[in-house]
Amino acid sequence: MTESRPKTLLAMGPQTAAKLIAGPVRERLVAIADVDPDLxxxxxxxxxxxxxxxEAEVLYTSWWCPPITAEVLAAAPRLRAIVHAAGSVKHHVTEACWQRGLLVSSAAAANAEPVAEYTLAAILFAGKRVLESARLYRERRGRIDLDGLYAGxxxxxxAVGIIGASRIGRRVIELLRPFExxxxxxxxxxxEDLGVRQVGLDELFERSDVVSVHAPALPETHHLVNAARLAAMRDGATLINTARGALVDEDALIAEVSSGRLHAVIDVTEPDPPLPDSPLYDLPGVLLTPHIAGSLGGELARIADLAVDEVARYAKGLPFAHGVTVEDLATSA
Structure with missing residues (x-):
């Protein structure tokens, strides 16, 4: 099998490049591709x-990559592939790229892992009422009746309901298997059969003690979690959203949590971050985090490594292991 060292150009924000293309990742990329890691x-x-x-045959992209438009492609006559060291390719891979027949890969599978881990922790903490218990324990200086507060x-x-059998949704299901x-x-x-019960969306809301959102943000999923479905949730249930803020009717959720009937773990909002006067910052029934479920810190190396693996496959003439097609975009983030 013939192996080449494809001419590769990094395309992303400078700060992103400084975090991604470093250490062993930088060494591996330079070894398999003809690339200037400082450009x-x-x-x-x-x-x-x-x-x-x-001269580029491959664009190694990540967050803050500019759109790859027809004008960009005209300036890149030798371009054959885009390897994205992040999740969604919708922000930079334009229709012109698909018309050109470019090969596209995404590291969404690597980014799914930390999101699924965050979700697992949120599900287990929700069942134990960790956030509420810690707050009350602190406020009451240890004088707390656990049996009275948390019977049941x-x-x-x-019951845990997973909305969306996406990469992340499937990984959450896998991580939940050891638990009863x-x-x-x-x-x-x-x-396909994922080894768990498949139900309609309305039934899922009615039956679940925790509902976790893992669907893509599409026109048809806007406010998928609406007032009626939130109202159908069991008293004391928890909603977890690590997908996109647009999937949840935020006003309806705030109303339910303000009443004390529901709890929420929210890592994404609309807008993101919330406006300074948003009630989400202060509601005691909300755990609000700053979009940290996805890869950050040392987890970025997992994404960068997967993308380098894809460049290596391209150099060997092999198909991408994590290829993306234009048809995938209709049902993906």
Whole structure:
């Protein structure tokens, strides 16, 4: 098998490049590709990158990559592939790229892992009422009646509903297998048996003690979690959203949590971050985190490594292990 060292150009934000293309990742990429690791295309019209863009066969992209438009492609006549060291490719891979027949890969599978881990922790903490218990314990200086407050809670045989059999949704299901929980899944595109019960969306909301959102943000999923479905949730149930803020009717959720009937773990909002006067910051029934479920810190190396693996496969003439097609975009983030 013939192996080449494809001419490769980094295309992402400079700060992203400094975090991703470092240490062993940098060494591996330089070993398998003809690349200048210090040259980063944050703007395809920058004269400093024009020469490398004209010669590039592969774009190694990540967050803050500019859109790869028809004009960019005209300046990159040798471009054959885009390897994205992040999740969704919708922000930079344009229709012109698909028309050109470019090969596209995404590291979404690597980014799914920390999101699933965050979700697992949130599910188990929700069942034990960790957030509320810690707050009350602190406020009451240890004078707390656990039996009176939490009769009927805990994780044994509780029902967990997963919205969306996406990469993340499937990984959450896998991580939940060792626990004695009833796991439900709702996804209109799911045709295979995942070893858990598949139900309609309305039934999932009615039966679950915890509902976790893992569907893509599409026009048809806007406010998928609406007032009626929130109202159908059991008293004391928890909603977890690590997908996109647009999937949840935030006003309806705030109303339910303000009443004390529901709890929420929210890592994404609309807008993101919430406005300074948003009630989400202060509601005691909300655990609000700053979009940290996805890869950060040392977890970025997992994404970068997967993308380098894909460049290596391309160099060997092998198909991408994590390829993306234009058809995938209709049902993916």
């Amino acid at each position: 980063v295309a944050a703007d395809f019209t920058d004269p400093a990158v024009a020469g490398a863009l004209a 809670y805990g994780n044994y045989r509780r 929980l009833e796991v439900l899944v709702s996804d209109p595109y799911l045709t």
